[in-house]
Amino acid sequence: MQRDFKSLLDNTAYPALKRPRRRARWAGLAAGLTLFAAAGLLFTDTDADADANRGTADSALLENNLSGDARITLPLTLPGGITHEAIEATFAAESAASTEPEIDWQVETVRSGDSLARIFSRLRISPQQLDRLMRTGKDTAILKRIMPGQTLKFDVQDGELQQLVVEIDRLNTLHIQREGEDFGTRTATRELETRITNASGKISSSLFLAGMDAGLSDNLVMELAGIFGWDVDFALDIREGDHFTLLYEEKYLDGEKLRDGDILAAEFSNRGKTYRALRYTDASGRSDYYTPDGKSMRKAFIRTPVDFARISSRFGKRYHPTLKKRKNHHGVDYAAPRGTPIKAAGDGKIVHLGRKGGYGKTIIIQHGGKYSTLYAHMSNYNRKLRRGARVKQGQTIGYVGSTGRSTGPHLHYEFRVNGVHRNPLTVKLPTAAPIQAKYRADFLAKTRVLVSQLDMLTSTTVAANEHVE
Numbered sequence: 001m002q003r004d005f006k007s008l009l010d011n012t013a014y015p016a017l018k019r020p021r022r023r024a025r026w027a028g029l030a031a032g033l034t035l036f037a038a039a040g041l042l043f044t045d046t047d048a049d050a051d052a053n054r055g056t057a058d059s060a061l062l063e064n065n066l067s068g069d070a071r072i073t074l075p076l077t078l079p080g081g082i083t084h085e086a087i088e089a090t091f092a093a094e095s096a097a098s099t100e101p102e103i104d105w106q107v108e109t110v111r112s113g114d115s116l117a118r119i120f121s122r123l124r125i126s127p128q129q130l131d132r133l134m135r136t137g138k139d140t141a142i143l144k145r146i147m148p149g150q151t152l153k154f155d156v157q158d159g160e161l162q163q164l165v166v167e168i169d170r171l172n173t174l175h176i177q178r179e180g181e182d183f184g185t186r187t188a189t190r191e192l193e194t195r196i197t198n199a200s201g202k203i204s205s206s207l208f209l210a211g212m213d214a215g216l217s218d219n220l221v222m223e224l225a226g227i228f229g230w231d232v233d234f235a236l237d238i239r240e241g242d243h244f245t246l247l248y249e250e251k252y253l254d255g256e257k258l259r260d261g262d263i264l265a266a267e268f269s270n271r272g273k274t275y276r277a278l279r280y281t282d283a284s285g286r287s288d289y290y291t292p293d294g295k296s297m298r299k300a301f302i303r304t305p306v307d308f309a310r311i312s313s314r315f316g317k318r319y320h321p322t323l324k325k326r327k328n329h330h331g332v333d334y335a336a337p338r339g340t341p342i343k344a345a346g347d348g349k350i351v352h353l354g355r356k357g358g359y360g361k362t363i364i365i366q367h368g369g370k371y372s373t374l375y376a377h378m379s380n381y382n383r384k385l386r387r388g389a390r391v392k393q394g395q396t397i398g399y400v401g402s403t404g405r406s407t408g409p410h411l412h413y414e415f416r417v418n419g420v421h422r423n424p425l426t427v428k429l430p431t432a433a434p435i436q437a438k439y440r441a442d443f444l445a446k447t448r449v450l451v452s453q454l455d456m457l458t459s460t461t462v463a464a465n466e467h468v469e
């Protein structure tokens with residue numbers, strides 16, 4: 001074992017720093033973007049804009065206009081459901097109230113320096129009523145914090161407050177109603193409208209750039225990487241030409257997008273190998289991603305034990321990681337800026353924490369009886385960790401450095417099965433439990449439409465690519 005380690009400690013020259021092979025290959029590949037434009041044919045037609053490969057679909061129907069003539073429309077049942085009814089019900093309730101002929105709503109916009117007492121006095125409502133209103137319960141506490149510009153709707157009859165409607169924020173409205181001598185309250189929450197969108201991208205320099213070109217937020221790109229991070233090492237494995245397609249939700253209010261929702265289905269093609277993931281929520285409310293045949297996407301180990309966003313992002317091409325192929329080198333080196341977080345590849349127990357010869361500051365984690373992982377050259381450990389401590393998968397255990405025999409900041413990572421070094425990039429990893437048998441039929445039924453959507457999106461992408469090339 002000692003000899004094993006020694007052989008690993010040979011001069012760690014980092015081609016990433018000295019000879020940026022991948023960068024050279026990636027240079028000037030903007031041409032790859034024209035493929036996006038071609039993909040744009042799928043949804044728009046002539047507009048060869050980088051955004052053109054995105055299609056926005058109605059929430060109840062997913063429509064894609066294929067090459068401008070064949071239109072395929074598929075009904076889509078989604079976990080979580082679409083809630084037009086709820087939104088309409090809220091509107092109906094309000095408009096029913098506001099169209100009652102005998103109600104003469106007085107709309108007050110809160111002015112600077114206003115208090116509720118002042119507004120009540122403007123409307124000639126007695127302070128006693130305000131008093132009673134404020135004693136109604138915790139819901140009315142919001143009235144103490146009214147802000148200039150906020151709108152209050154009053155229904156006052158013969159000096160008696162009958163109803164008060166307060167817009168708490170864009171989503172929530174407080175309704176106060178007279179109930180005899182007292183007041184009752186209820187809060188109406190508008191539900192966001194969910195729209196399903198799709199996007200595709202092809203990687204020419206980095207996943208983040210490809211995501212940006214496809215109109216995805218960095219968060220969504222991270223989520224995409226998280227879904228496939230069990231199979232694909234996003235720091236070392238990504239190649240020019242890798243491509244992805246995803247269907248995801250967008251949350252809207254009054255026709256305006258507020259945020260992204262969940263990724264519902266995605267495909268990632270890495271070095272010619274294609275992975276697919278489908279989101280499924282079981283009857284107990286648990287959501288996770290599965291392969292189309294119901295296997296879990298999760299594995300006992302993540303492929304990338306460093307925060308890959310820090311090394312393959314648009315910020316530092318200098319730090320492209322490289323895979324060391326030299327003989328006797330039993331690990332993988334991730335060149336990364338000093339201080340980049342290092343993550344535990346899997347749940348386990350720390351069996352070594354400390355300096356280890358040429359390895360410098362090193363942590364070894366034992367994962368059950370069979371597997372162990374080693375992380376070397378750290379600048380620092382996570383201060384909370386000690387030998388014997390249990391760690392969770394993805395937990396930060398330390399930071400990239402250059403301690404020990406090392407010529408530049410990098411993580412040296414080793415993966416062992418039954419004490420034997422294995423290539424962490426290719427070793428077969430144990431998977432999490434597949435979809436439960438009792439949910440299998442439901443899973444297949446609910447994900448069928450997602451699969452056909454992916455089929456359609458990806459097959460037409462290929463067709464468009466072929467047309468261009």
Ligand SMILES: [Zn+2]
Nearest residue numbers: 331332333412
């Ligand atoms: Zn190494």
